[in-house]
Amino acid sequence: MSLYYLTAHELHDLLIKKEISAVEINKAVFDRIGSVEDSVKAYLTLTREQAMKTALEVDDLIGAGRPIPPLAGIPIAIKDNICAEGVRTTAASKIIYNFIPPYDATVVKKLADQQIAMTGKTNLDEFAMGSSTENSGFFATHNPWNLGCVPGGSSGGSAAAVAAGEAVCAVGSDTGGSIRQPAAFCGVVGIKPTYGAVSRYGLIAFASSLDQIGPFTRDVTDCALMLNAICGHDPLDATSSTYEVPDFRRCLVHDIKGLKIGVPREYLSEGIDAEVRQVFEKAMSQFELNGAKMEETSLPHLGYSLPVYYLIAPAEASSNLARYDGVRYGFRSEGAQDVVDMFMKTRSQGFGAEVKRRIMLGTYVLSAGYYDAYYLKALKVRTLIKEDFNNAFEKFDILLSPTTPSPAFRFGEKTGDPLTMYLSDVFTIAVNLAGIPGLSIPCGFVNGLPVGLQLMGRPFSEGKLLQAAYTFEQSTDHHKKHPEL
Amino acid sequence: MTQYETVIGLEVHLELKTDSKIFCSSSTSFGGKPNTHVCPVCLGLPGVLPVVNKKVVEDAILVSLALNCRIAGFSKFDRKNYYYPDMPKNYQISQYDLPIALNGHLEIELGGELKKIGITRLHMEEDTGKLLHQGTITTTPFSLVDYNRAGVPLLEIVSEPDLRSPEEARIYLEKLKSIIQYTGVSDCRMEEGSLRCDANVSVRQFGKEEFGTKTEIKNMNSFRSLQKALTYEASRQIDVLEEGGRIVQETRTWDEGQGITLPMRSKEEAHDYRYFPEPDLVPMIIEREWVESIRNRLPELPDARRERYVRDYSLPVYDAGVLTSTKEMADYFEACLNAYSSPKTVGNWIMGDLSRLLNANNLEINECPVSPVNLASLLKTLDEGTISGKIAKVVFEDMFATGKDAGTIIKEKGLIQISDEGSLSAIVEEVIAGNPKSVSDYRSGKDKALGFLVGQVMKATKGKANPELVNKLFKEKILN
Numbered sequence: 001m002s003l004y005y006l007t008a009h010e011l012h013d014l015l016i017k018k019e020i021s022a023v024e025i026n027k028a029v030f031d032r033i034g035s036v037e038d039s040v041k042a043y044l045t046l047t048r049e050q051a052m053k054t055a056l057e058v059d060d061l062i063g064a065g066r067p068i069p070p071l072a073g074i075p076i077a078i079k080d081n082i083c084a085e086g087v088r089t090t091a092a093s094k095i096i097y098n099f100i101p102p103y104d105a106t107v108v109k110k111l112a113d114q115q116i117a118m119t120g121k122t123n124l125d126e127f128a129m130g131s132s133t134e135n136s137g138f139f140a141t142h143n144p145w146n147l148g149c150v151p152g153g154s155s156g157g158s159a160a161a162v163a164a165g166e167a168v169c170a171v172g173s174d175t176g177g178s179i180r181q182p183a184a185f186c187g188v189v190g191i192k193p194t195y196g197a198v199s200r201y202g203l204i205a206f207a208s209s210l211d212q213i214g215p216f217t218r219d220v221t222d223c224a225l226m227l228n229a230i231c232g233h234d235p236l237d238a239t240s241s242t243y244e245v246p247d248f249r250r251c252l253v254h255d256i257k258g259l260k261i262g263v264p265r266e267y268l269s270e271g272i273d274a275e276v277r278q279v280f281e282k283a284m285s286q287f288e289l290n291g292a293k294m295e296e297t298s299l300p301h302l303g304y305s306l307p308v309y310y311l312i313a314p315a316e317a318s319s320n321l322a323r324y325d326g327v328r329y330g331f332r333s334e335g336a337q338d339v340v341d342m343f344m345k346t347r348s349q350g351f352g353a354e355v356k357r358r359i360m361l362g363t364y365v366l367s368a369g370y371y372d373a374y375y376l377k378a379l380k381v382r383t384l385i386k387e388d389f390n391n392a393f394e395k396f397d398i399l400l401s402p403t404t405p406s407p408a409f410r411f412g413e414k415t416g417d418p419l420t421m422y423l424s425d426v427f428t429i430a431v432n433l434a435g436i437p438g439l440s441i442p443c444g445f446v447n448g449l450p451v452g453l454q455l456m457g458r459p460f461s462e463g464k465l466l467q468a469a470y471t472f473e474q475s476t477d478h479h480k481k482h483p484e485l
Numbered sequence: 486m487t488q489y490e491t492v493i494g495l496e497v498h499l500e501l502k503t504d505s506k507i508f509c510s511s512s513t514s515f516g517g518k519p520n521t522h523v524c525p526v527c528l529g530l531p532g533v534l535p536v537v538n539k540k541v542v543e544d545a546i547l548v549s550l551a552l553n554c555r556i557a558g559f560s561k562f563d564r565k566n567y568y569y570p571d572m573p574k575n576y577q578i579s580q581y582d583l584p585i586a587l588n589g590h591l592e593i594e595l596g597g598e599l600k601k602i603g604i605t606r607l608h609m610e611e612d613t614g615k616l617l618h619q620g621t622i623t624t625t626p627f628s629l630v631d632y633n634r635a636g637v638p639l640l641e642i643v644s645e646p647d648l649r650s651p652e653e654a655r656i657y658l659e660k661l662k663s664i665i666q667y668t669g670v671s672d673c674r675m676e677e678g679s680l681r682c683d684a685n686v687s688v689r690q691f692g693k694e695e696f697g698t699k700t701e702i703k704n705m706n707s708f709r710s711l712q713k714a715l716t717y718e719a720s721r722q723i724d725v726l727e728e729g730g731r732i733v734q735e736t737r738t739w740d741e742g743q744g745i746t747l748p749m750r751s752k753e754e755a756h757d758y759r760y761f762p763e764p765d766l767v768p769m770i771i772e773r774e775w776v777e778s779i780r781n782r783l784p785e786l787p788d789a790r791r792e793r794y795v796r797d798y799s800l801p802v803y804d805a806g807v808l809t810s811t812k813e814m815a816d817y818f819e820a821c822l823n824a825y826s827s828p829k830t831v832g833n834w835i836m837g838d839l840s841r842l843l844n845a846n847n848l849e850i851n852e853c854p855v856s857p858v859n860l861a862s863l864l865k866t867l868d869e870g871t872i873s874g875k876i877a878k879v880v881f882e883d884m885f886a887t888g889k890d891a892g893t894i895i896k897e898k899g900l901i902q903i904s905d906e907g908s909l910s911a912i913v914e915e916v917i918a919g920n921p922k923s924v925s926d927y928r929s930g931k932d933k934a935l936g937f938l939v940g941q942v943m944k945a946t947k948g949k950a951n952p953e954l955v956n957k958l959f960k961e962k963i964l965n
Contacts, residue, residue: 316764
């Protein structure tokens with residue numbers, strides 16, 4: 001097997017056995033980037049020098065017989081809406097095409113403490129608004145399994161990089177499915193942790209009450225290692241939780257006997273591809289074979305997730321994105337007559353169509369006279385959706401669904417109609433509204449394209465999701481398949 | 486002519502003097518070079534998050550308690566959205582529907598009567614930066630922005646429309662300032678902008694219950710301009726009504742130079758701030774125990790201190806009011822009393838010569854060159870008869886100018902009172918001999934003539950003669 005397709009824990013074993021060096025690992029990955037990046041286009045910025053320097057330091061440590069953290073020297077990509085000090089961070093938007101943060105996101109700092117080798121910053125839909133990475137202000141990323149298809153979004157670059165061997169792990173962000181949907185489309189493991197489990201400090205905000213950072217990995221074990229590295233309270237993020245983070249490696253137990261799994265029927269009704277449904281049913285049988293107790297259940301308000309999301313997320317976004325005005329940093333339109341003209345020209349020229357659509361939508365729903373009917377009502381329905389999940393978790397340890405109703409679609413297939421595009425997140429959005437963790441794991445293929453299985457759990461039950469996913473993974477071999485590039 | 490009543494409510498913004506800003510650890514200190522007291526958070530760079538400074542909430546609660554407000558058990562921050570280049574995020578983190586405190590009041594004194602002025606609410610928010618123009622905002626070729634003040638904590642205190650004249654409004658603001666200075670959380674300097682005030686003004690015919698249409702007045706930068714602006718605005722509104730016109734609900738700005746208010750924006754042009762709960766901050770649950778521990782830190786407030794002065798020091802209410810109007814003055818007063826036990830005398834000196842010299846030199850009492858101990862020892866010297874009252878005033882001016890104590894100045898300048906009967910007798914006799922006309926006038930019952938004669942002795946002794954003794958000697962020598 002090629003070095004660039006090994007997992008982080010496999011590479012770590014080789015490193016500490018001194019069978020391989022961190023420099024060799026990083027060379028292999030950057031060589032891989034050299035050969036496939038032109039067709040995948042996962043990265044907006046590469047940080048090869050930085051990665052190589054860290055790799056050398058890690059090799060020195062190993063040479064000196066010193067212990068190294070589990071992710072030391074591992075090539076890891078960061079979504080380009082997460083700030084890294086001194087490295088251009090754009091959120092894939094022309095409006096901050098030249099922004100170089102003078103600070104690290106807490107996640108980046110925590111990974112740096114682990115001495116990871118940061119490979120670069122990955123492509124996304126502008127400000128994480130989209131489901132295909134076609135909304136990037138710079139270029140689209142391609143699905144490594146089929147270059148004519150999208151990798152999903154908004155963390156399409158991160159998912160594609162891990163799937164294509166251009167990084168061993170990656171970090172993304174998930175506001176309505178932006179980790180799980182691309183993980184499903186690209187055949188990798190992705191988790192959106194519980195809201196508050198990972199610090200958002202340094203994540204360029206889209207919708208603050210929904211945004212959460214999480215990892216992309218090639219298997220569940222790596223997922224646990226990444227969570228160990230990035231979870232935990234951060235005094236710089238008032239919404240980050242003070243819960244005690246477990247060692248997630250201890251959750252990697254091949255046993256789910258007696259685990260109670262609910263399958264909400266709303267996920268299997270309309271709009272789901274017949275082939276995706278077949279793959280999902282096969283996965284369900286696997287859980288049963290492993291000893292889980294499966295039962296159908298219901299989340300009655302699930303159908304409101306999409307409309308609720310498209311009121312709350314744009315409302316918060318309209319405010320979060322107000323700061324991009326050309327005054328302090330980023331793009332400023334030339335030749336404005338006065339300051340208002342400068343604001344308008346800068347924002348008209350700097351933002352892409354989808355971002356503008358959501359800013360307008362959000363501004364509208366917060367306006368005097370509409371707030372109660374739209375935003376406030378949406379908050380109330382959000383509470384109902386949360387209660388649906390609470391009720392379900394009274395009875396079940398885990399809820400199971402397909403991650404997406406269909407596999408990766410072709411470029412341009414949904415760009416003409418925003419609503420069709422929004423529907424590709426219909427299975428993932430409720431998890432963000434409820435603030436609970438959701439994990440997507442590969443569970444099969446349809447026409448050569450990966451299909452994802454979504455596991456949902458109670459707040460801060462990431463360990464349980466990992467255990468169930470690990471057991472499934474050990475019983476299947478989907479995670480061992482790689483795209484041919 | 487119809488009689489009108491003015492109705493005023495004030496919105497006051499106070500800058501708190503915490504060490505760090507409300508949502509980050511940048512310094513709040515005044516006067517740094519532009520954009521030096523900033524960090525990624527208060528500059529609103531992409532990806533940063535606010536974290537509430539606990540001290541700001543404590544200060545807000547302290548002030549709320551001093552203003553008799555009800556402290557919320559549950560409070561949250563909201564975003565107030567509008568575009569302006571002095572705002573790093575183009576929204577201000579403020580409080581909308583669940584402020585930290587509601588329903589307070591303070592008492593003002595009007596012609597000897599106490600009047601309760603309601604306080605609707607008190608909330609916390611962040612200050613904005615400052616725009617710098619070349620010339621005026623409309624003609625400048627470009628503008629610069631200084632974000633040093635962006636994120637400095639502010640308290641907004643909104644009064645009920647309980648004020649019935651521009652003078653009442655000024656007195657309310659002075660009282661509010663006094664109470665807040667007592668709590669020590671703000672300098673309350675209107676000229677430096679740490680205390681800012683907007684006013685809602687309307688007029689109505691006397692006896693009517695319904696409020697008239699109000700205007701909001703901004704840009705009043707001193708107590709004096711507050712009263713002037715409100716007086717102007719009320720009479721402007723009355724003129725409009727008297728001419729059969731209608732008051733337009735609008736925001737107006739006070740033009741100090743012209744002495745008039747000018748329209749800024751109408752109701753239709755008013756911002757829709759699109760308030761919504763700040764998702765980056767979690768709501769605050771305010772524990773009662775915490776509130777009580779803050780209440781224990783409340784100092785004695787001006788009203789209580791004034792009452793104590795009347796009760797314990799037998800001071801007139803007016804004197805007690807003046808002496809307690811600022812914490813610093815009351816502290817000075819009490820420090821004097823520690824060394825000299827006549828409250829009325831100390832009070833007179835502080836309200837008289839001391840205040841006059843402070844005003845003339847534009848000093849605050851905590852900057853007074855005469856320490857309380859030195860003032861007390863001057864008064865003792867006076868009591869002991871070492872110097873006369875007249876000389877004491879001269880000595881005090883010298884103490885104020887040099888910072889030296891009374892004893893030193895009296896010694897250096899040879900100002901000790903002449904109370905030696907023998908030497909004064911000689912001078913008195915000389916004056917009697919030299920002024921036969923005045924002597925006979927006095928003898929024939931013209932008391933004024935005695936004053937002239939005493940004055941001659943004072944002149945001869947450079948004011949050092951003991952006036953009582955001189956009087957006595959003249960009476961003895963002329964009348965006996």
